[in-house]
Amino acid sequence: MEKFSVVIIGGGPAGLTCGITLASAEGKFDFVEGNEYLVIYDEYSDLDKALLNNVPAVQKGTKGKELLERIRKQAEEFPSLKLKKGKVVKAEGEKGSFWIKLEDGSEFTAEYLVIATGFHKFDIEGLDVQVVPHRKSPRQGKIMIKNENGKVREGLFVAGLVAGVPTMYACASGSGAEVACDILSEWAGKTVVVHDVPDSD
Template sequence: MYDVIIVGGGASGLACALTLVSARGRGWSWAEDRKYLIFDTDKSDLNKAYLRNVPGVQPLLGTELLRIIRAQIEHWGGMEFAQERVIEINREDKTYKVITESGAEYNTIYLVLASGFKEFNIKGLDLEVVENPKSPKPGRVMIKHKDYEVLPNLFVVGTLAGLSSHFTSCAGSGVEVAIEILSRMAGKRVVIHDVPED
């Protein structure tokens, strides 16, 4: 059983993952020993991007930014990466069962969908998939939600949540959802900030 499974390893999925694991090592007993898993098939649009307008970030290739964020996640530890495509998700009482193309099954308490807006063809759940109104290209999709939550403890982020495809928009939604999940785990509002050590 995983505490959180994230489907999609682009800007929003990785930002969510980084925020989740960064709760570790802070003396919060509720945050330790959590099990996290992210599915990433390496198809993020960041692989084709050259980022020159991300606040505070020097121009760099999207592939390099993906590498940097993955390294940040690995530094904190606690996140497993699986390079496999999710084909079905089913809700079972208060958990979700995630089934991959190979037939492997994974269970989780919280689920985050971050698979982008080109299509959504994961079977199992009855989700309302509509056209993404903020996409400059026709045929892009989003999943209807309220404050990123689609079903209890199932969230959607990034362009699949109807956001524009800018890195900062997508990453911000991943952070927001991670903070919500961490707050539910803690039973109180949590925000993670770091300050320089003296």
């Protein structure tokens, strides 16, 4: 059974951004050296049906499905970040010892768990979370997991639409980056963000 520092359930903008942000800290902070991260993504993301005309730095008219593929390829460039296609059916545990099971029987363990499964439904068994109506969805019947600034409890975080952010790409992606920084900050014992700067001329 493979063990990861963080397992992220959901491979849309929030989940992928969270994974990329965590993995991009390698080489910048000693406390992340040797850590490994896993993003588990299902067949479908809301981004698959999006047309992006109002996202900064993303060309107007970009199809969400194409952008999602580019983000996945970017994620694969980080040695410490793995992507796995599959459906999570059960997860349980607490900080330091989460256990995750997929429909195909694969099992993983993690020190931290991030849920980024969107706002349509939450059907993963085993986690003691409170599912409530989404607070910022323009459509009725959408859900979120009750949290405080992305944290459900120690070691368990939510990112993106399931965290209750507005249903836009930039909001979901930013939520994923924020959760990653919060986890890094816990490890560091102080506030941490991950920046790169160009080499000076």
